[in-house]
Amino acid sequence: MKIEKIDVFVSCPGRNFVTVKVTTSDGVYGLGDATVNGREQAVVAMLQEHVIPCLIGRDAHNIEDIWQYLYRGVYWRRGPINMAAIAAIDMALWDIKGKVAGLPVYQLLGGKSRQGVTLYAHANGESIEQTLANAEQHVSNGFKAVRLQSAVPGLEVTYGVLGDKKDYFELQGSRPLPPEETWSTPKYFDLVVELFEQARSRLGNQVQLLHDVHSRLTPIESARLGKLLEPYNLLFLEDASIAENQTAYKTIRQHTTTPLAIGETYNTLWDCKDLIQNQWIDYIRVAATHAGGITALKRIADFASVFNVQLAPHGAPDLSPVCFAAHMHLNTWVPNFGIQEFVGFGNESLREIFQHEFTVQNGMAYVSEAPGLGVEFDEQAALKYPYKRSYLPVSRLEDGSMWHW
Ligand code: EZ4
Ligand code: CO
Numbered sequence: 001m002k003i004e005k006i007d008v009f010v011s012c013p014g015r016n017f018v019t020v021k022v023t024t025s026d027g028v029y030g031l032g033d034a035t036v037n038g039r040e041q042a043v044v045a046m047l048q049e050h051v052i053p054c055l056i057g058r059d060a061h062n063i064e065d066i067w068q069y070l071y072r073g074v075y076w077r078r079g080p081i082n083m084a085a086i087a088a089i090d091m092a093l094w095d096i097k098g099k100v101a102g103l104p105v106y107q108l109l110g111g112k113s114r115q116g117v118t119l120y121a122h123a124n125g126e127s128i129e130q131t132l133a134n135a136e137q138h139v140s141n142g143f144k145a146v147r148l149q150s151a152v153p154g155l156e157v158t159y160g161v162l163g164d165k166k167d168y169f170e171l172q173g174s175r176p177l178p179p180e181e182t183w184s185t186p187k188y189f190d191l192v193v194e195l196f197e198q199a200r201s202r203l204g205n206q207v208q209l210l211h212d213v214h215s216r217l218t219p220i221e222s223a224r225l226g227k228l229l230e231p232y233n234l235l236f237l238e239d240a241s242i243a244e245n246q247t248a249y250k251t252i253r254q255h256t257t258t259p260l261a262i263g264e265t266y267n268t269l270w271d272c273k274d275l276i277q278n279q280w281i282d283y284i285r286v287a288a289t290h291a292g293g294i295t296a297l298k299r300i301a302d303f304a305s306v307f308n309v310q311l312a313p314h315g316a317p318d319l320s321p322v323c324f325a326a327h328m329h330l331n332t333w334v335p336n337f338g339i340q341e342f343v344g345f346g347n348e349s350l351r352e353i354f355q356h357e358f359t360v361q362n363g364m365a366y367v368s369e370a371p372g373l374g375v376e377f378d379e380q381a382a383l384k385y386p387y388k389r390s391y392l393p394v395s396r397l398e399d400g401s402m403w404h405w
Pocket of ligand 2: 238
């Protein structure tokens, strides 16, 4: 069964997605997600010019060898663009293998370790009151875990918040140039501690609470925040600090028992090896699309299992339903599962392009039993929503210095 053709589609059903379709000589095809938010066309060029020509004629069954050929075989390793291209090919090949076997991908990984995948929903608002009302809605819809993000008073916009103070960029369509935003750590501290204090008194102790710092703090500031939030018992604090220098997390870990999660921008196991093997984190949040596909996430998860680190894949809406499906199969199989981030696929045009067979009930998701990944892609519908250039925002401190967005 040879790889005969590989097509790359860029569509914008509300936001851009790069979708890869691998077709074999037997007429079986598989889908992969190669979306890198704000750098979509770079992945397209990587695939079209540098990856696809090398794959035509290869045996589509040799997923591992193709992964190694594209990773180990290439002198220029790692990096988001390269790894997203590898990831999309990898997902598509797992999809094909499942279709040929007549089995959903989780069966090929080792079968079910659980009946359903626990999700966490996003609650946000322009005030603490609004955020907690939104969280209560999620809880009454059956969610057992909720991420809380609330607008920081005194800042124009806050990451993760909809409405007038919105910076929930994933749901905002295209932004032809990067917006600039202001960040203030002291203003944020006042808000976030108050948010969780009120959250516990209003929501009680049974709901799991999470929060994304989005890498805005230094390691010692993260350590302090972790300590201040200890009374409110978070499931995890996400991206407390940048960990280009992985030993930064040693500082945070030494000071707080608040569980730590990181990994959505990571491209390989090497980016989180020290974090995991030193047990400086509790959850690894890699995404199949950005860290080399199902083959790579399986390897990262197995490595993490040795060190009591749980898989909690990234679930932002800039990962396509194909990536979400890959996560559903991994989450259903993986012994060391933590939780899956979930914001839903509410957009009509998106659902016109991607038909994904999975169900959500009472805050749990149930994997598709269809052979392969269980996602269909409508090429004609995709043509109706062409690519639009779009950027993530950039962030500055109040004195104008560039900061982490
Ligand atoms: O900012 O996916 O946990 N989710 C996140 C996301 C990321 C985006 C970046 O493209 O942090 O909202
Ligand atoms: Co995040």
